[in-house]
Each structure stands twice: as structure tokens, then as C-alpha cells.
Amino acid sequence: MKRALVFCLLHGPLLRAGAPATAPPDARQTVAASVIRIEKPAGKLAATGVIVTPDGYFLTKASEVPKLAGSSFFLPDGKPARVREVRRDSRTDVLLLQCSGVNGLAAVKWSESKSLAPGQWLLAPRQGGREDARLGVMSARRREIKGGSAAIGIRMADQDSPEGVRIIGVAEDSPAAAAGLKENDRLISIAGEAVKKYTVAHELISSREPGDEIEIEYKRGGKLTKCSVRLASRNRVLSNWTGEDYANGGISIRTDNFPEIIQHDIPLGPADMGGPVFNLLGQAVALNIARVDRVTTFALPMEVFWPGVQQWIEDDRHPPKAVVK
């Protein structure tokens, strides 16, 4: 997609990216000190984590880290960490993990976010703390983001067929395209269920959460093949149908269905999600949860997840003991 110049008139689908503003020098260390780098096998940044206790509990964006196998985790000093999953919450898309055998980490200090108003400066780590922290402002009203459903980015022929439902279109940069699905492939089963009706196929996909992985069996030229597809938010897939998602690093898999968000214009990428958002005093006020488009990032206000997370940590530290009579 090398179509550089674009008028900013909206014609359905969107474009995307943010400003090159970096943080004032005194705030930079605070911002990077509590950040965990989460890498994919090839060393590419997958997501960012924020340390919430000195003994290694940290949070990230659940749908960007579907499973721990294959991911590598790095502490702020660059050392690799061994990590276990504590709790995954689909309501907020927050994942609680713990690095084992560590202590004395710099946990963020949370501060209330209710008093924030549009125009308030905010800071966030970029590239897992390897680049300077970035600066932006709270850019719109605090609000709920209603959920659309999940999608993988295919169009299906609206004919039921005993040979499986035929795919008639695959969106560019969609989960379906990433998994290798192509036009004219026939869907045989989704998550283990046979699909001879396109309505069933639609239901099997849209009833799940963005970020979930499903197994799809399909036939191409008579040959049966399997692939694994990670569902994305329907809104995200729709905005990509015409290939408007160019440059600027793309957007998050899940961009909707959040109880409450703070919108900001800090220039970040999808792999910066899961990291903390700070005020100018270096207090953490929110958790970056979705890169939505060129101008929009959503962050969960700390009030939405922190009381619950504290309880999860408490429960994890003191699991209920078996009662012996």
C-alpha cells in the first residue's frame, strides 16, 4: 500500500498512526522502570506489561498474549524472566502474570484517574521501554466502548452446501489472511463443528471473543487442511476491508467491548498495549488496552481493573486451603 497522500475526508474505512512527542527527560526513567517486554519467537515485540508488585506480578493485554508458550518475557534490566499465568479476564482484556523468583522490582504507583479531563498530558512507554516514553493528551470524553462481535475477515457465499461454505472474499491484513485462508476455499469445520450452513459458520465465529483462537478445517482443490485463526474485533476487520490499514504499524486485535476507557493521542503501536499510562507526576492512571486507529488509543482507567486485580493477587497468594476434618 504505497498510497501516501490522502485527503482527510472519511469515506467509510479509516487510516491510522500518532505525534512524535517524547516525554520530558525527568519522567522517562519512571516510565521505563516498571515495564516488561513481551516478545514473540523472532524477538519482535508482542505486547508490553506493567509491574504492579515488587515480587513480580504484572499486567498486560490478554488478547495480544493468547498463550505463554512461544513468548519471551524481559525485566526492565533486560534479563529474561520465567513467567506463569495467574488470571485472564475477558471483560477488561487484562491478563495477570507473575515472574517467578524475583523481588525488589519497581512497581508502578497507581493514582485515581477520575479527575483527568481532555487536554491532560499523559505519558506511555514505547517499544517495551527501549525508546523514549511518548507524550500525548487525553483527547476525548471518558466513556464505555460497546462490543461489536468477533470476526476473522471473510465473506461467505450465502448458499448452504454439503461440501462446506465457500469463502468469496478475504480482507487484507485480517486474521483469515494471516492464517492463509483464500477465496474459494471451502469451510469444513470451525472449532470442531461441521459447517454446511453459512449462518452456522457466522454464529460460530461471532459468538466468540476477539483474541480467541479457533481451529478451522478447510478444503482447497479437494485437499483438506487445518489452520488456527485468532479472532479480531469486527470493527477492526471492517475498517480493513479496502486495505486502508497501511504504514504506522497496524492496530490491536481487540478494539471494543470495554466497560470504560480513557482516549488519548499518544503515538503508540499495537505492541505498546498492556503498558501503563502515567500523568506528569509519574503516577500510573491507566493501562493501554487498544490501539484503534491513526489518532486513537484506548486505555482502561485504573478504577476499572485495579480493585479486581488486587483481589486476584490476594487470592493467588493465599489460595483456599483444603479443609480437613
Added chain:
Amino acid sequence: MSGTRRPSLTVSVCVAVLAAAWVTVAGRASALESSKETIGELLKIQAQVQSRLDLVSRAVVAVESDDGAASGVIVSPDGLVMTAAHVTTNPGRKILLHLADGTKTGCKSLGLDKSTDAAMMRIDGDRKDWPYVPLCRDLRMAKPGTWCFALGHPGGYDAKRGPVLRVGRVLKQMANGLQTDCVLMGGDSGGPLFNLDGEVIGIHSQIWEERDQNVHVSVAPFLRAWDTLKQSHVVRVWNTGVGGWLGVMTRISSAAELEIAEVAKDSPAAKAGLQSGDVIVTLDGERMLDQPQFSSAINSRAAGQRISLRLRGKSGPRVVEVSLGTKPVED
């Protein structure tokens, strides 16, 4: 989708030529960014933005037309709206506006200047108390490094979200435009760029791929052709070097004086009350002797420039001030 591929040849070429320069600007901007502002300075900027935000947001509109979603800003209590030419595309089009307070209103596109992407609209009806914002008339104020903020409706109108704020800086000042790092996207077109005093300094126009490549029409082409735009003319001649337009035909009278033969309807001359039979004595103090001298004096001045004419009419001598316009061209 046609609109995003619509860039006129003129604009595409202009931007392509500038691209190399932009890369340098971007590099310099980042270096500048990382060191300068202290927390105290940032807090001062935040206070300024927040003190203006509520008031100016009321004048920001979401634009809905057959072509898609865009933005605009009300700049007079009787409902003149500034937007981008690629939003309205033609005078006389019916357009729907959403105000930040939820008000919905019809609106009609007026004149536009396709070479600079400046355009004007007027809200339907007789209301004289629309929320509006002032324009910054001192173009020199928008120097590179100046803090500014953008508002608009990226992605289209969203009542729960409202207009979206972006704070950034002017990176480059061009003849008819400004480049900033206030990040724009589809739907922002036509929305306002403000200085920290809450005055409009630009209208969102184009983006390039990088995040700091956001281009706004400056207020210059608006101020230059204000009346022309208000009169629903399509401005096209400015960039061709034709210059200002008064709207009179002259002749040499029997007394060998330069005399007005005819005044074009709705022209700057007609509005200033020039009449056929008036003798033109001086223009900005310079004595006018013949037609070539007079037309070259008009053409060498820019549209928007005010001139002073000393005239002698039936009721005696008088001095008239006229703002030159741009000659309307049939679209």
C-alpha cells in the same frame, strides 16, 4: 472510497515536491521534542488548552454529505462555517452538520478554492447566535515550534465521544498551509487547528503517511478571498498569478480621463458603490492616466488586498476603499 483517491494533480505535485523537505523537518522535530519542555512548561500549555477547549469545541461541527464524513468550524454568529474544499467540492450543496451539543442543522456549501483547499459554508436559517470562534489574522504567529491544537471528528461523528483533541506543534509554514504533528485521519478534513489563544490558524486538509505529516490550509487563502468565498464563487485563478479583481470595465472619456464604463454585478466594485461614469483619479495615491496602467495596478495586487480609490462622480469627488476579490470562474 473515491475521495481518498481524489487528490487533484496540483495538490499531489505540490506535496510530492515538498516530501524531501518534510523528512528533514520530521527529524529535526523529534530531536527538538526530546529535550526542550520542562514539566512546568508542559503544565502551562495544558492549562491554556484546557481553558479554551470547552468554548471552542462548541463551534466545531461534524459534516455529513453524500461523499462521507468530515469536519468544520463556525466562525461567525450568523453561521459561516470554514471547511476544506475537498469536503464541499461544489457551491450550493446541501450538507448536514452536527454540533458538539447535539444540535443538528442543515447547511449549504458556498465558495471554495480548490488550489489551496479552502472552502466556506453557511448554516441554514436566520439564527444569529451560533457559537463561533475567532480567526487569527496575524499569519506570522504560526511559526515553526509554535504549540497548537486540533479538533475534529476523526472516523466520523460519534455523539458519545464528541470532537477529538490533539495537541502538537507547527513544524512548517507554507504559503497557503501549515504542517503540524497534530495527527489527523479520515473525517478530520475541514476541522480547525487553533493557536493556544483559541483562534483558528488552519483547517485540516491532507495527511502523508508519517505521523508528523499533517497538512492544514492556513487562514491566508480564506482571508484573501473571504468575500469571494461567501459569494459562492469557485476560486481558481489565484495561483495562476492573475491577481486581484475589482470588477469594472473602463474607458477613456471625451475629456481624456479614465472613466468607469460598467460595474460587474456582485463584484467588489459594485459592493463598494462604484458607478459607471465615475472618473478614477488615483489608486493608492498614484495618478491613473490610462487603461493599461489601471489594469496592471489591479492585477499586481493580491485578492483580499484593500485599495483606496479617489473618484470623481456626479455628486463630486470621493474616496472609496475596496477589498479586491478574485475573478469568478465558471466551474
